Amino acid sequence: MNYTSLAGELQSLVKGTVLVNEPMKKHTTWRIGGNADLFVHPADKEDVRQAIEFARSKQMPCTVIGNGSNLLVRDGGIRGMVLKVGRGLAGISIEGTTIKAGAGAMLPELAAAARQAGIGGFEFAAGIPGSLGGAIMMNAGALNGCVADVLVSVEALNEDNQYVTFYKEDLDFSYRFSSLQDKAIICLETSWRGFPKSSETIKEETREYLSKRKLAQPQGYPTAGSVFKNPPGDYAGRLIEACACKGMRVGDAEVSQKHANWIINLGNATARDVLTLIEKIKKQVQERFNITLHLEIRVLGED
Ligand SMILES: Cc1cc2nc3c(=O)[nH]c(=O)nc-3n(C[C@H](O)[C@H](O)[C@H](O)COP(=O)(O)OP(=O)(O)OC[C@H]3O[C@@H](n4cnc5c(N)ncnc54)[C@H](O)[C@@H]3O)c2cc1C
Structure with a gap:
């Protein structure tokens, strides 16, 4: 395939940016990975839908990533299109104890928004460098909580490129698992619910928790966090x-x-x-x- 001409074609359909031969090491926290043939930064969810439709019409494989903080990309890179759900889908709004956020927003941003609004339950998210989409896929969590504790629902594109809503109960969450894994589902918008809690208390607890994490984790080198899942009953x-x-x-x-x-x-x-x-x-x-x-x-x- 001539990816330069495909990129030009796709660029005329989307508001975001389309890149050719993009080094994936720029998009993984491990700073490892060969090139993606096409790389798309969608500007909004309609861009995501357009890009997927385009990839299908060209019979091009499509891979979705978030912040690349749980990814090892092999040295030969990724064939076809990589779609990064990031800053174009990162808005956050709050009503009562409900938080709505684009899947490209980051967990620490969700935690900060909750803290400022006096909403508890999101403290675990403060130190995890993942997007909300990636976090839902992985049921990301830390000592004191995980995605499954506070997620209400996620709007996504399904295998037929249609907008659908999944509720937490649909996702069969367990330790670092959601039923969306290994399916052609793209998370776009998310809804969360916490409980009233003093901002000051959240701030104190988060500070303590982050300093403990800092002591326990390597600093100063690219990583992807824990490589292996903990086996049942052990670490x-x-x-x-x-x-x-x-x-x-x-x-x-x-x-x-x-x-x-x-x-x-x-x-x-x-x-x-x-x-x-x-x-x-x-x-x-x-x-x-x-x-x-x-x-x-x-x-x-x-x-
Ligand atoms: C320093 C460090 C600390 C970490 N600490 C923790 C921790 O305490 N707890 C923890 O659980 N994890 C931790 N992680 C791992 C990682 O941050 C989480 O797994 C995070 O949820 C991954 O999100 P991401 O956006 O980076 O996803 P990515 O790594 O980009 O992708 C992960 C998976 O999700 C899929 N995906 C991503 N976005 C979407 C989307 N919008 N729609 C559909 N699929 C999507 C990808 O295809 C891939 O299969 C850590 C990582 C680092 C580097």
Whole structure:
């Protein structure tokens, strides 16, 4: 396919920006990933619908991303179109204890809006660098809460490119899982409900919680947060540390000395480095504990 001419065609249909051969490392917090053939920053939800329709008419695969904070993009990049649900869909409005927000808004922005309005329940979101769309997909959460606790509904585009609304009950949430995963569903608008709580109390609790997180997590290197899900009744980090994997390195990918379930990019790590390191960790944990670790991060693209 001639992506330059396809980009020109798509650009005439959308208000947002269409890029060709865009390095995915610019769009992942790990700073890793080959190029996307076409990359679209939609300006609003109608842009998303137009872009999807265009991709279908050209039989082009389409991948949706948010802030890229839970993604490993392989070194060969992503074929077809990547659609980033970001700043074009990031408005936030509040009525009572209900918050409505575009799926491109960030969890810390949701937490800040809730804090300012005196709405409790969103404190967990303050330290997670994901968009609301990505957070719903992953049922993102931290010690004191998760998406499933406060989400009411999400407006999305379904497989037929139609606007549909899913309610929390439809999404079958469990630990880092929602039933929307691995489906061609694109989250666009979200609705949340918390409960009245003093802004001052939220502020204090959030400050304390963020400083604890800072102490426990590696700082100063690109990462994607926890690499593996915790197995039932245990912690992936504890198992990996017990296998003496902290500091284990492949190329520029290293198991963090601070948190064994995090892999840091020392500078020029490739997806191949990270995937090789992941296999080594899994093998050690399997051999020592007979436990199979499963990935929390999502792996996209080709070698
Ligand atoms: C420093 C750091 C700390 C972290 N701490 C935590 C933590 O405490 N708890 C936690 O749960 N996670 C944590 N994470 C992981 C990550 O931030 C969350 O999983 C987050 O919810 C991912 O959101 P995202 O927008 O970055 O999604 P992405 O990484 O861009 O995508 C994740 C998945 O969601 C899909 N997706 C994204 N947006 C949409 C959309 N609009 N519609 C449909 N599908 C979409 C993608 O296709 C992909 O499958 C951390 C990551 C980092 C880097």
